[in-house]
Amino acid sequence: MTSFSLLLWIVLGIALQLALWLGISFWRTWREYQSLRGGMPGQVVPAEATPAEAREPAHVAAWTGFRPFRVERRVIEDAAGTICSFHLAPEDGKPLPAFLPGQFLTFRLDLPTEQLIRCYSLSDAPRPDCYRVSIKRVPPPAGCDVPPGRSSNHFHDHVAVGDILQVRAPGGHFHIDRSDAPVVLIGGGIGITPMLSMLHWCLAEQPGREVWLFYGVRNRREPVMQAQLEALAAAHPNFHLRFCFSDPLPEDQMGRDYQHHGRVDVDLLRRQLPLRPYHFYICGPTPMMESLVMALEEWGVPDAHIHFEAFGPASIKRKPAATVENPAQQSDIVVTFAKSGKQLPWQPASGSLLDFAEANGVRVDSGCRGGGCGSCQTTIQSGEVAYRNPPDYDPEPGTCLLCTCTPKTSVTLEA
Ligand code: FES
Structure with a gap:
C-alpha cells in the first residue's frame, strides 16, 4: 500500500466517524424534540411518561378533623420582612405523616369576631417532627372596608411562638411526581412556597434529577431564602437556579443578584432550557399563570406535563370558556x-x-x-x-x- 492510499484510508475513516457522530447527535436531538412535543410521530405517549402520582389516588389524610399544633419557631425569610415561616410541631408529640411536596395545610383560626379557614402551602420537605408554612403579609389597599389578608396578617401580627393552632392534615392535588423526569419549577411571588417543598424533596430524595427553578419577583427585597437557594445551587450541579427581577433596584446587580431582567415567560424558558421532556410546575399570581400555561401549550408542551396551582380569588382556565350568550x-x-x-x-x-x-x-x-x-x-x-x-x-x-x-x-x- 502506498503512503498516498494509506492517507486516503485514514481520511475516509475519520470522515466516516464524523458522519456517524453527526447522525447519532441529530437522531438524539430529534427524539428529544418529538418527546417534548408529545411523542414520536404516530406514536402514543407511553404510560411511563405520565407522572406516577397523576395515576394514583389522592393522598389519604393521616388524621381527620383538626389537630392542635404548637408554633415552635417564627423566621422572617425576605429582606422586606413581609414573609414569615412558621414551624409547627404536633402538640401530642406523635410523628407526622409524610405529605406530597406541593400540598398545603388547612388552618382554622378562631378569632374574636369570626372564624377563618385558610390554606397555606407547606414550604419544606416532609419530616416526621415538624411542618413549615411560609406566609406573606398582605398590605391593606386604601379605602377597603374588608381588607384582604385577614388570615395572613393575623399570622404575622398575633401568632407567636408557643401558640396553639388547629390544623387539618396535608391535602391537595398539586404535588410533584416521583419519576426521574427533568423538572422545571416556576414560582411567582409567594407562589414559591410549594416549589420550595418540591425542590428540597427532589434534592434530598432524587439527587440525580435535573431541576430548574425560575423565581419571579420584583427585586432583591422580595425573594425568600435567597442565600439558602444560592447555596443549594452551588452544592447541587443538577439544580439550576434563575432569579428573574421584573423591577430591579438601582443597587441590584445582574449576574450577582439575578439572572434575568423581566418576568418569567416562555421566551426565557426556550432560551434557557435544553430540549428535554420537562414537567413544568407553576404557582403564582393568576395573570402570570394564565399567560405561562397558554404559552407552554402553544410551544407544544403536552397538557400532562403542565401542572399548576393558582392562588388568589380566581382559578386559571386553560382554554377560554364559552360565552354566556352561546x-x-x-x-x-x-x-x-x-x-x-x-x-x-x-x-x-x-x-x-x-x-x-x-x-x-x-x-x-x-x-x-x-x-x-x-x-x-x-x-x-x-x-x-x-x-x-x-x-x-x-x-x-x-x-x-x-x-x-x-x-x-x-x-x-x-x-
Ligand atoms: S374545599 Fe377548599 S375552597 Fe372548596
Whole structure:
C-alpha cells in the first residue's frame, strides 16, 4: 500500500466517524424534540411518561378533623420582612405523616369576631417532627372596608411562638411526581412556597434529577431564602437556579443578584432550557399563570406535563370558556342563591358552582379551590349536585363543596 492510499484510508475513516457522530447527535436531538412535543410521530405517549402520582389516588389524610399544633419557631425569610415561616410541631408529640411536596395545610383560626379557614402551602420537605408554612403579609389597599389578608396578617401580627393552632392534615392535588423526569419549577411571588417543598424533596430524595427553578419577583427585597437557594445551587450541579427581577433596584446587580431582567415567560424558558421532556410546575399570581400555561401549550408542551396551582380569588382556565350568550351552553337548570336573593340559569361553561357564584357577584368563602379545605362548604336547601372528582374533604350531610361540584338538578343554596 502506498503512503498516498494509506492517507486516503485514514481520511475516509475519520470522515466516516464524523458522519456517524453527526447522525447519532441529530437522531438524539430529534427524539428529544418529538418527546417534548408529545411523542414520536404516530406514536402514543407511553404510560411511563405520565407522572406516577397523576395515576394514583389522592393522598389519604393521616388524621381527620383538626389537630392542635404548637408554633415552635417564627423566621422572617425576605429582606422586606413581609414573609414569615412558621414551624409547627404536633402538640401530642406523635410523628407526622409524610405529605406530597406541593400540598398545603388547612388552618382554622378562631378569632374574636369570626372564624377563618385558610390554606397555606407547606414550604419544606416532609419530616416526621415538624411542618413549615411560609406566609406573606398582605398590605391593606386604601379605602377597603374588608381588607384582604385577614388570615395572613393575623399570622404575622398575633401568632407567636408557643401558640396553639388547629390544623387539618396535608391535602391537595398539586404535588410533584416521583419519576426521574427533568423538572422545571416556576414560582411567582409567594407562589414559591410549594416549589420550595418540591425542590428540597427532589434534592434530598432524587439527587440525580435535573431541576430548574425560575423565581419571579420584583427585586432583591422580595425573594425568600435567597442565600439558602444560592447555596443549594452551588452544592447541587443538577439544580439550576434563575432569579428573574421584573423591577430591579438601582443597587441590584445582574449576574450577582439575578439572572434575568423581566418576568418569567416562555421566551426565557426556550432560551434557557435544553430540549428535554420537562414537567413544568407553576404557582403564582393568576395573570402570570394564565399567560405561562397558554404559552407552554402553544410551544407544544403536552397538557400532562403542565401542572399548576393558582392562588388568589380566581382559578386559571386553560382554554377560554364559552360565552354566556352561546345558546349551546344553556341548560334548564336554575341555581338559586337564597341569602343573596339571586336566581340564575346555570351555565355549564361556568366551571364549578363556586366560579358561577363569584361570576355573578355572590360572595362565598374559599381556600384551596380543590375540594381539600372545606372553606366553601355551603348548605343545599333543595336539589342535587354532582362532583367532578371525589373531594378530599368530606362535606357535612346536607352541604356541598362549591369549588368542586356542579348542579345535577335545579338547586337552592344557602349562600
Ligand atoms: S375552597 Fe377548599 S374545599 Fe372548596
